[in-house]
Amino acid sequence: MSIEQRDRILACACDLYLADGLDGFSMRKLARSLGVTAPALYRHYGSKERVLLDVVGEGYRHLVQYLHGALQGRTPEDRFRMAGERFLDFALEHPRYYEVLFMGVDLVRLEGHEEVADQGCALNQFWSDRLREAMGAGLLELRDPEASGVTLWAHSHGLISLYLKGMLPMSDEEFRKLYRDSNARVLTGLGTRHYADRLAEERAESTPGMGSTTEAVG
Amino acid sequence: MSIEQRDRILACACDLYLADGLDGFSMRKLARSLGVTAPALYRHYGSKERVLLDVVGEGYRHLVQYLHGALQGRTPEDRFRMAGERFLDFALEHPRYYEVLFMGVDLVRLEGHEEVADQGCALNQFWSDRLREAMGAGLLELRDPEASGVTLWAHSHGLISLYLKGMLPMSDEEFRKLYRDSNARVLTGLGTRHYADRLAEERAESTPGMGSTTEAVG
DNA sequence: GTCTATAATCCGATAGAC
C-alpha cells in the first residue's frame, strides 16, 4: 500500500498548496489534513521539497493537458495560435500551478529534478514543433525553430509573470487582449523595415558564412 | 537617532540579503550582524517584509543607476540599445536584486507598497521614453510606445527570469548572445510579411476606425 | 525611547519505542 499512500499524500499536498499557496504549505498541515502526524510523512517523502517536486509534476500534467488541446486545431495556424491561447488559459485558471512551475522556489538544485528538467525540455520541444509547423505553412520566416521558440516563450512568460505579480495592473479580460496584441507585435516586429534590414546585416556580419535561414531548411 | 538606526539596519539587511539570499535572510541573523537581538529590530521595522520592502527600494536605486547610464548614449539608437544592454548587465551583475525586484516574494499585498508600484511605473515610463525616441528616429514603427514598451520589457524579463531560474542552461556569455539575438527577432518580427499583413488586417477589424499607427502620430 | 530577556508558537527534521 506504499504507493497508494504516496498518491494520497500527493493529492492532499496539491489541494493544500492550491488552497494556501507556497507560504501556507507545511508538512504539519499536510499531515493534519491526512489525519496523521508529521513524521509519518517522512516514511514516504524524504523532505518537504520532494513533495513540492511532485506537486510540480502534477502542475506539468495539467499544463500538458491544456497544451494538448491545441493539437486539436486542424491547421498549423490553428495549432500555433491555440497553443499560445491555451498557455494563457492555464496561467489564468491555475495561477498557483503556474507560479510553482515557472516562478516558484528553486527545485532545480534538488537531486531527482531531472524529471522537471525533462518536462521543461518537452515544453520547449512542443513550442519548437508548433513553430516548425508554422514555418512550413508560410506563417513564420524560416529560421531556427528552437531559437524562435525561446523568443516567443520568453515573451509570453514575461507578460504572464509580470501580470501575476501585479506589475501590470488590469483585469483578466484586459490582460487577455494585451497578451494577444503583444504576441501580434512580436510576430509583425517592432522595428521599421529599414532598421530590420540593418539588424539583419549586422547579424550576417557577426556570424559570417552561417546565414540564419540555411540552418532551418533541412 | 531613530532614522540613523533604520539606515544602519537597512544597510546590513542589504548586505545580508545579497550574501545569503532570500532563504538565508532572517531577522535573527540581521540582528546578530548588527550586534543586537532580534526583538530590537521591531522597534524600527514592523515586520521582516517591511525590511525587504526597503531592500527592494535599494535594488531599484541600483537599477535606475544602471539604466541612467544608457542616457549617456548620443543618439536615440544608442540610448535604445544601451537601455536593453544595461538592463541585462544589471540582471547578471546583481541577480539577487533582480530576483527580489521582479521574481521575489509578493510585496504588493503589503501596505506601503505604493513606492514599489511607483518605481514600476517609472520603469515603464523609462522604456516608453526610449521607444518614443526610437520611433522619432525612424527605428521603430509608429505605434503606442507604452504598449510596445511592455512587449519589449516582457520579452527581456521573460528571458532573464527563465535564465536565472536555470531553465535556459548555458553560460553567461552564451546567454548574452541569446539575449541580443532574441531582441533582434522581436524587432524584426518572427512572422512572414504575408502573415504580418494578415494580422494587421485582423487588428484593424477588431478596432474599427482606430488604426494602430494613427494614435501615435500626435 | 532603546534595548534585553524570555516565552509562545510555528516550522522541518530525526530518534527510537511500538
Place this chain on the structure above:
DNA sequence: GTCTATCGGATTATAGAC
C-alpha cells in the same frame, strides 16, 4: 508504518531594565 518526544531554528509578542 505510525506514534511520542525532541532538537534546532524561525518569527513574533510581551515584560521590564536602563
